[in-house]
Amino acid sequence: xxxxVPADVVSRIQAVLGAGGWSQDPDVxxxxxxxxxxxxxxxxxxxxxxxxxxxxxxxxxxxxxEGVAITPQGGxxxxxxxxxxxxxILLSTQKLKAVRDVDPLDDAMVLEAGVTLYEAHQQAAKVGxxxxxxxxxxxxxxxxxxxxxxxxGTAVLRYGMMREQVLGIxxxxxxxxxxxxxxxxxxxxxxxxxxxxxxxAEGTLGIVTAASLKLHAPLASRAVAIVGLASPADAxxxxxxxxxxxxxxxxxxxxxxxxxxxxxxxxxxxxxxxLPSEHPWYVLIEIASGEPGAAEAALERLLAxxxxxxxxxxxxxxxxxxxxxxxxxxxxxxxxxxxxxGAVWKHDVSVPVSKIPAFIxxxxxxxxxxFPGVRIIAFGHVGDGNVHYDVLKPVGGDDxxxxxxxxxxxxxxxxITASFSGSISAEHGLGAMKTAEALTYKDPIxxxxxxxxxxxxxxxxxxxxxxxx
Amino acid sequence: xxxxVPADVVSRIQAVLGAGGWSQDPDVxxxxxxxxxxxxxxxxxxxxxxxxxxxxxxxxxxxxxEGVAITPQGGxxxxxxxxxxxxxILLSTQKLKAVRDVDPLDDAMVLEAGVTLYEAHQQAAKVGxxxxxxxxxxxxxxxxxxxxxxxxGTAVLRYGMMREQVLGIxxxxxxxxxxxxxxxxxxxxxxxxxxxxxxxAEGTLGIVTAASLKLHAPLASRAVAIVGLASPADAxxxxxxxxxxxxxxxxxxxxxxxxxxxxxxxxxxxxxxxLPSEHPWYVLIEIASGEPGAAEAALERLLAxxxxxxxxxxxxxxxxxxxxxxxxxxxxxxxxxxxxxGAVWKHDVSVPVSKIPAFIxxxxxxxxxxFPGVRIIAFGHVGDGNVHYDVLKPVGGDDxxxxxxxxxxxxxxxxITASFSGSISAEHGLGAMKTAEALTYKDPIxxxxxxxxxxxxxxxxxxxxxxxx
Numbered sequence: 001x002x003x004x005v006p007a008d009v010v011s012r013i014q015a016v017l018g019a020g021g022w023s024q025d026p027d028v029x030x031x032x033x034x035x036x037x038x039x040x041x042x043x044x045x046x047x048x049x050x051x052x053x054x055x056x057x058x059x060x061x062x063x064x065x066e067g068v069a070i071t072p073q074g075g076x077x078x079x080x081x082x083x084x085x086x087x088x089i090l091l092s093t094q095k096l097k098a099v100r101d102v103d104p105l106d107d108a109m110v111l112e113a114g115v116t117l118y119e120a121h122q123q124a125a126k127v128g129x130x131x132x133x134x135x136x137x138x139x140x141x142x143x144x145x146x147x148x149x150x151x152x153g154t155a156v157l158r159y160g161m162m163r164e165q166v167l168g169i170x171x172x173x174x175x176x177x178x179x180x181x182x183x184x185x186x187x188x189x190x191x192x193x194x195x196x197x198x199x200x201a202e203g204t205l206g207i208v209t210a211a212s213l214k215l216h217a218p219l220a221s222r223a224v225a226i227v228g229l230a231s232p233a234d235a236x237x238x239x240x241x242x243x244x245x246x247x248x249x250x251x252x253x254x255x256x257x258x259x260x261x262x263x264x265x266x267x268x269x270x271x272x273x274x275l276p277s278e279h280p281w282y283v284l285i286e287i288a289s290g291e292p293g294a295a296e297a298a299l300e301r302l303l304a305x306x307x308x309x310x311x312x313x314x315x316x317x318x319x320x321x322x323x324x325x326x327x328x329x330x331x332x333x334x335x336x337x338x339x340x341x342g343a344v345w346k347h348d349v350s351v352p353v354s355k356i357p358a359f360i361x362x363x364x365x366x367x368x369x370x371f372p373g374v375r376i377i378a379f380g381h382v383g384d385g386n387v388h389y390d391v392l393k394p395v396g397g398d399d400x401x402x403x404x405x406x407x408x409x410x411x412x413x414x415x416i417t418a419s420f421s422g423s424i425s426a427e428h429g430l431g432a433m434k435t436a437e438a439l440t441y442k443d444p445i446x447x448x449x450x451x452x453x454x455x456x457x458x459x460x461x462x463x464x465x466x467x468x469x
Numbered sequence: 470x471x472x473x474v475p476a477d478v479v480s481r482i483q484a485v486l487g488a489g490g491w492s493q494d495p496d497v498x499x500x501x502x503x504x505x506x507x508x509x510x511x512x513x514x515x516x517x518x519x520x521x522x523x524x525x526x527x528x529x530x531x532x533x534x535e536g537v538a539i540t541p542q543g544g545x546x547x548x549x550x551x552x553x554x555x556x557x558i559l560l561s562t563q564k565l566k567a568v569r570d571v572d573p574l575d576d577a578m579v580l581e582a583g584v585t586l587y588e589a590h591q592q593a594a595k596v597g598x599x600x601x602x603x604x605x606x607x608x609x610x611x612x613x614x615x616x617x618x619x620x621x622g623t624a625v626l627r628y629g630m631m632r633e634q635v636l637g638i639x640x641x642x643x644x645x646x647x648x649x650x651x652x653x654x655x656x657x658x659x660x661x662x663x664x665x666x667x668x669x670a671e672g673t674l675g676i677v678t679a680a681s682l683k684l685h686a687p688l689a690s691r692a693v694a695i696v697g698l699a700s701p702a703d704a705x706x707x708x709x710x711x712x713x714x715x716x717x718x719x720x721x722x723x724x725x726x727x728x729x730x731x732x733x734x735x736x737x738x739x740x741x742x743x744l745p746s747e748h749p750w751y752v753l754i755e756i757a758s759g760e761p762g763a764a765e766a767a768l769e770r771l772l773a774x775x776x777x778x779x780x781x782x783x784x785x786x787x788x789x790x791x792x793x794x795x796x797x798x799x800x801x802x803x804x805x806x807x808x809x810x811g812a813v814w815k816h817d818v819s820v821p822v823s824k825i826p827a828f829i830x831x832x833x834x835x836x837x838x839x840f841p842g843v844r845i846i847a848f849g850h851v852g853d854g855n856v857h858y859d860v861l862k863p864v865g866g867d868d869x870x871x872x873x874x875x876x877x878x879x880x881x882x883x884x885i886t887a888s889f890s891g892s893i894s895a896e897h898g899l900g901a902m903k904t905a906e907a908l909t910y911k912d913p914i915x916x917x918x919x920x921x922x923x924x925x926x927x928x929x930x931x932x933x934x935x936x937x938x
Contacts, residue, residue, distance in 0.1 A: 103821075103823055104709060105705055105709055105822055105823035106821045106822050106823045106854075107712070107822070108821070128713070149658065150658050150662075152656050152658075156655060156656060157655075160633070160655075161655075161656065163662070164629070164633060173914065173918065177914045178914070179912065179914045179915055179918070180912060180914075181912070181915060183890060183892075184821045184890070185819050185820070185821065185854055185890075185891065185892050185895070186625060186626070186629075186630075186819070186822075186852075186853035186854055186855070187621050187625060187630060187819045187850075187853050187854065187855045187892065187895040187896050188819060188892035188894075188895060189618065189619050189621075189669055189892070189894050189895065189896055189897065189898045189899070190892055190893065190894050190898075190899055190903075190907050190910075190911065191669075191899065191907070191911065191915075191916075191919050191937055191938060192666055192669065192670055192674075192919050192922060192923075192937075193619075193632070193665060193666075193668070193669060194915055194918055194919060196662060196665035196666070197661055197662075197665070197666065197922075199662070200658055200660075200661065200662055201661055205661075216717055217712040217713055217715070217716050217717040218713065218716065219716040219717075220716055236574055240573060240574055243576070243686040244597070244686055244687065245759070246686070246759040246760070247686050247687065247688040247689055247757075247758060247759015247760070248685055248686040248688075248759060249759045249760075288716075289716060289758070289759070289760060289763070290714070290715040290716015290717060290718045290758070290763075290767065291715070291716070291718075291758060291760050291763035291766065291767060294758070294759075294760035294763050297760065298759065298760060350654050350655070350656045350657060351654070352572075352575045352577070352653045352654065353574055353575050353576070353655075354572055354574035354575045381656075383655075384655035384656050385575075385654055385655055385656065386655070386656045421652055421653070421654075422654065423652075423654050423656065423657035423658070423659055424659065425657075425658050425659050426654070426656040426657060426658065427656050427658055428658065429658045429659075430658070430659055430660065434659075438659050438660070441659075442659065442660065443648065443649060443650070445642065445646045445647070445648050445649075446648055446650060446660075446663055447660075449642065449648070449663055449926060450660050450661050450663060452925040452926060453661060453666075453922055453925055453926070454661075455925065456921040456922055456924065456925035457918060457921060457922070468660055468661075469660060
């Protein structure tokens with residue numbers, strides 16, 4: 001627990017923000033103090049909801065002068081307890097909602113931190129452009145949070161992480177100064193790229209208040225298929241072929257194991273298996289191209305050749321937009337699909353793409369040995385090497401007993417991940433949940449450098465002090 | 470000038486490296502001590518040419534212990550005097566030549582710092598992949614230098630800068646420790662992304678010894694045209710249409726003014742104007758697609774519609790690969806083409822794409838007023854907002870007189886660049902040449918943060934001490 005915030009600091013901040021800029025009402029605070037799955041709960045002496053960058057700076061300035069800690073919060077969709085305060089001032093960016101500019105000639109839009117991802121997609125669409133980051137929580141998650149956690153999602157394979165979508169940042173630094181780095185340049189080699197540090201910093205180096213983001217051109221053709229195949233190794237080969245065949249126009253490539261696929265089709269209302277028989281593994285593949293008809297043609301060529309060569313066992317190509325959505329719903333329904341099965345350990349790991357088959361094989365074997373009967377659901381963005389590796393309790397097993405083994409299971413999965421030079425947090429970040437564990441895997445030379453940087457930018461460690469190193 | 474290096478430090482480094490690892494022979498040193506255009510010359514008490522990362526670490530370790538400064542050098546193709554020592558130890562990475570791995574399943578290759586860009590392209594091609602960074606000095610420039618200067622080039626529009634091609638870095642930090650950050654992950658959210666700091670740091674935060682780089686799929690179709698049109702504003706509209714028409718498959722979009730175009734066609738042997746009459750402005754456009762035939766089709770559609778609408782005046786589509794190369798040669802021959810015209814001021818600026826027409830108009834007018842008769846050649850990667858804005862002496866003018874006004878001219882161009890929120894060094898970096906000037910344009914809040922970071926990583930300021938802030 002962070003040291004108590006002095007009462008006069010609270011009242012000074014209240015005075016600066018005025019009515020509507022803060023709250024201590026338990027009903028207002030409640031949704032901000034609990035992680036959305038209910039796994040973490042926190043507390044704060046004061047929720048502040050600044051409406052402008054200047055108000056953010058005023059709050060941070062007071063806190064900096066008094067050495068008072070702040071937890072920043074975006075859409076509160078984080079999964080690793082980075083956004084839940086434990087006694088700090090809670091600064092929500094949700095009222096920073098201005099759309100400052102959307103310019104299709106620059107292929108850039110400038111949005112404030114509290115704009116949701118869904119709204120960002122809409123703003124881009126209004127000018128005939130796309131914003132390419134896609135995550136399931138798009139209705140709640142916000143630009144500030146997406147940047148501060150370097151969000152991933154299903155489109156990383158083609159477009160990269162959130163990091164690669166950011167042209168510029170405006171942020172309030174830990175000393176309360178406003179850094180206006182809101183450039184919209186594609187090229188600017190005039191010193192270290194400061195914004196890269198704030199991206200993925202989980203609020204520890206300042207509070208992102210606005211960003212200049214890349215827009216992309218619309219695509220004229222799109223084709224989606226569900227493929228049944230024998231193994232992750234075959235899936236990796238199919239991915240390489242798909243890139244070759246389409247010149248990198250693979251929009252998504254999602255691997256699913258039979259168990260997750262079957263549970264989702266069974267448990268999520270309205271879904272059905274598009275293939276007539278079961279397969280050990282499935283891939284959802286989406287091709288998208290700027291050329292009319294090209295995506296469909298490339299997907300047909302790819303699948304026909306793969307069937308002929310025996311690389312895949314079966315495939316269904318979506319014939320309508322409704323069917324495309326159905327296919328995607330199977331992939332996106334994986335969390336809902338396994339929910340009725342009870343307690344589960346989730347892991348968000350990445351390894352080099354070529355190591356995915358070996359990783360799954362080794363992790364499956366180690367878990368089966370340590371925890372006989374557990375049911376493993378491997379799925380995820382295999383084109384990025386990102387496996388969401390979920391471990392369900394044995395059939396008929398006890399939820400609490402399974403929950404009690406969560407750390408032991410994670411250690412096995414993460415040790416194997418590390419043995420493949422992988423990451424124990426591919427896209428969710430470290431927050432307060434994974435920081436200690438990450439330290440056991442990170443290169444100490446790197447950690448020393450990261451700590452030195454944090455110390456240089458936030459010498460009092462007032463910004464989200466409980467997260468990262 | 471940096472303080473003299475003690476003789477015992479020199480001899481200790483010599484002992485560690487052994488024969489073949491260092492030189493004080495003036496003939497060996499000579500090409501390392503002069504910038505390739507002859508604009509800067511330097512000196513060093515010792516050239517070291519380590520053959521392994523461990524040898525780099527040994528040299529840096531000795532220097533760190535004694536507070537002795539180092540200038541790192543890659544292929545010595547830099548344009549801003551970042552690689553020329555002034556009394557420091559000169560550390561060349563040219564002997565770090567190993568190709569550690571090239572893996573098409575991971576779409577990654579791990580190359581040491583001294584591998585040239587040309588060799589990198591060849592390594593990628595061997596496994597049926599592409600490495601997408603392209604700059605004119607590809608035969609000399611090296612991976613370490615490309616990373617340390619965050620190189621740009623003609624393919625940034627579609628693929629991004631060097632920064633976006635780097636998956637991981639191995640580097641010797643200023644304390645002499647080896648940081649092994651050679652991951653090949655597409656997703657890794659476990660703390661600040663340290664490699665981003667070293668990219669573009671111009672050797673001030675450590676010496677990049679190897680890197681893990683992204684590979685891209687080959688493209689099945691390609692089409693190149695030279696277009697004649699009336700204005701930069703029309704060119705920007707054409708770019709927007711090209712992105713729309715091709716779904717972002719624009720591989721290059723290079724603007725050229727009549728003067729530069731005509732001088733190049735006239736002065737470079739073997740070139741001829743592909744269009745029957747002159748136009749105020751030209752664009753070289755290249756479309757490339759993963760779908761066979763798609764690039765040609767999209768380019769034809771784009772140009773036909775643009776001609777019909779009067780957006781462009783004329784266009785020639787390359788019919789053969791030889792003709793494609795000819796078209797590109799006109800663009801790449803711009804420096805050679807203007808050389809016979811005598812003294813020139815060069816500027817490497819960027820502005821938001823939509824501001825290019827206004828930038829050119831305002832800069833042209835200001836220069837004509839301040840220096841009547843100067844001849845302006847604007848060209849460059851307009852899809853990135855990157856204008857290479859060259860100013861030739863007046864016809865019959867005196868070279869020395871023009872050279873003497875270089876700074877005054879730069880001030881005008883850079884002030885106007887800054888008024889459009891642009892960058893005074895889009896892709897060449899700051900080196901020792903532009904650092905002081907950059908300080909007059911950079912946000913002091915940002916500069917303070919960058920200095921704090923440098924101080925944190927290199928408290929003795931021994932790494933390339935004369936460059937950056």
